[in-house]
Amino acid sequence: MDYTALKKEIIEYSREIGIDKIGFASAAPFTELKNRLLRQQELNYQSGFEEKDINKRVDPALIFDRPRSIIAIALAYPSKMKDSVKGKKGERRGIFCRASWGEDYHVVLRDRLSKLEDFITSKVPEARFRSMVDTGELADRAVAERAGIGWNGKNCSIITPEFGSYVYLGEMITNLPFEPDQPLENQCGTCTKCLDACPTGALVQGGQLNAKRCIAFLTQTKDFMPVEFREKLGNRLYGCDTCQTVCPENKGIDFHLHEEMEPDGEAVKPLLQPLIHMSNKEFKQQFGRMSGSWRGKKPIQRNAMIALAHFKEEEALPVLIEALHKDIRPVMRGTAAWSIAKIGGEKAREALLQAKEKEVEPQVIQEIERGIAALK
CATH class of the missing domain: 1.25.40 (Serine Threonine Protein Phosphatase 5, Tetratricopeptide repeat)
Structure with missing residues (x-):
């Protein structure tokens, strides 16, 4: 199987189904991330919404049989409203953050990942996958960073050159051996x-x-x-x-x-x-x-x-x-x-x-x- 050619086909197809950015990463353990997560745990900085088992968060092999690579995707979301409403005295309004605008992003990204799975299966019937969005074991940002989607900003968001940090992230572990992409250099510099x-x-x-x-x-x-x-x-x-x-x-x-x-x-x-x-x-x-x-x-x-x-x-x-x-x-x-x-x-x-x-x-x-x- 020519996985270089397949990778190009996947990238082209991803654009057709509305994936704004796609990257490929190795499925090796996230060793550096483990150290950071252990430190977060020691400091009691975790929210409690995360996967409790840190080993599962950093080692794809613990949640997928013989992983060879991970495909990361990103979809850009709006930062401004076209028809915004305004509050006034007697009619005050609250606000939901931008990442909660529109349809639940879990649903949107799972739709794209499902289509991507079907496309790859049509090319390689023996392909296996484990797709996840936000609520899976792996850390979305760590995968996206390794796959070259963007760099991990000081604000703890993935920042892409094209869409800033206004992107939803998802990933797919697979048994197919794709050539990994290069991570991007961090551009935050001295900005605080x-x-x-x-x-x-x-x-x-x-x-x-x-x-x-x-x-x-x-x-x-x-x-x-x-x-x-x-x-x-x-x-x-x-x-x-x-x-x-x-x-x-x-x-x-x-x-x-x-x-x-x-x-x-x-x-x-x-x-x-x-x-x-x-x-x-x-x-x-x-x-x-x-x-x-x-x-x-x-x-x-x-x-x-x-x-x-x-x-x-x-x-x-x-x-x-x-x-x-x-x-x-x-x-x-x-x-x-x-x-x-x-x-x-x-x-x-x-x-x-x-x-x-x-x-x-x-x-x-x-x-x-x-x-x-x-x-x-």
């Missing part, structure tokens, strides 16, 4: 804009992230958000783009190459108040096709309450007070108490005093008492 701009200091140093301090992670948690991060949240409902938007490599970058990635303004910049009492059915109808919905409505609703406090939105007091008194979830009642106190005023104080009389959950009582103290 992403480190300087990180709202919570989650970027410890270039290429090292304390995920537990990262707003993108914090917006996906379901418990109380630690107090120190709440005022850093702004109006973010899911994810954070700061370390990408300040990156010089992303200046002027905005590609609209895939219809399914186009954002719906009402979905990615939704009104905040309706979110607070939204049902599961309504949530799935409005946000179900987006990757930012994967943790359900609870984190989004909690973040919406914090965002209303960010805006000091007095018009939101009735819906927040209702949640404080009636929501069966302690996290929602406690967050509502914090937000009510931040908005402030006599109505806020009265609502907190009333809630204190009947509240039984210790964490919620703590939030209420903290709020009352702040209003004195």
Whole structure:
């Protein structure tokens, strides 16, 4: 089999099916990555969403029988909305990060990888594959870096020369021995804009992230958000783009190459108040096709309450007070108490005093008492 010729055919076909960039890498263990991951584990910097077994994250042979190479793909997503909606007093809006605009990228990339598998199988029937997007064992960025898709930026994103860091990544382990591509030279140089701009200091140093301090992670948690991060949240409902938007490599970058990635303004910049009492059915109808919905409505609703406090939105007091008194979830009642106190005023104080009389959950009582103290 002429694998050099097949590689060229795969590259040509990838363009036909809407893969914006493709690269080939060896399936050797990611030795350097293992050392970094072990250090992250020691420092307790991991989010907890990762594959627990570090060996599986760095050795393709542990998850695929006799791997010979890995094919990495990247699809560019938009950084700007064509028809953006704007919030105003009484109608404040939140925001989903760019990586959650349009259809869930897991679905989009799996579609491309599936088509790629079918094409290769038509050429080599004995070919075997293991494709993954984000939730697989391998580290997408490490594979993409090795395959020459882009370099690993100081903001912990893969930065491509063509599309900046606004790309989704996926990969395919295979038993076919393709010639590997050359990794790109890191172009970050002495720039530290992403480190300087990180709202919570989650970027410890270039290429090292304390995920537990990262707003993108914090917006996906379901418990109380630690107090120190709440005022850093702004109006973010899911994810954070700061370390990408300040990156010089992303200046002027905005590609609209895939219809399914186009954002719906009402979905990615939704009104905040309706979110607070939204049902599961309504949530799935409005946000179900987006990757930012994967943790359900609870984190989004909690973040919406914090965002209303960010805006000091007095018009939101009735819906927040209702949640404080009636929501069966302690996290929602406690967050509502914090937000009510931040908005402030006599109505806020009265609502907190009333809630204190009947509240039984210790964490919620703590939030209420903290709020009352702040209003004195």
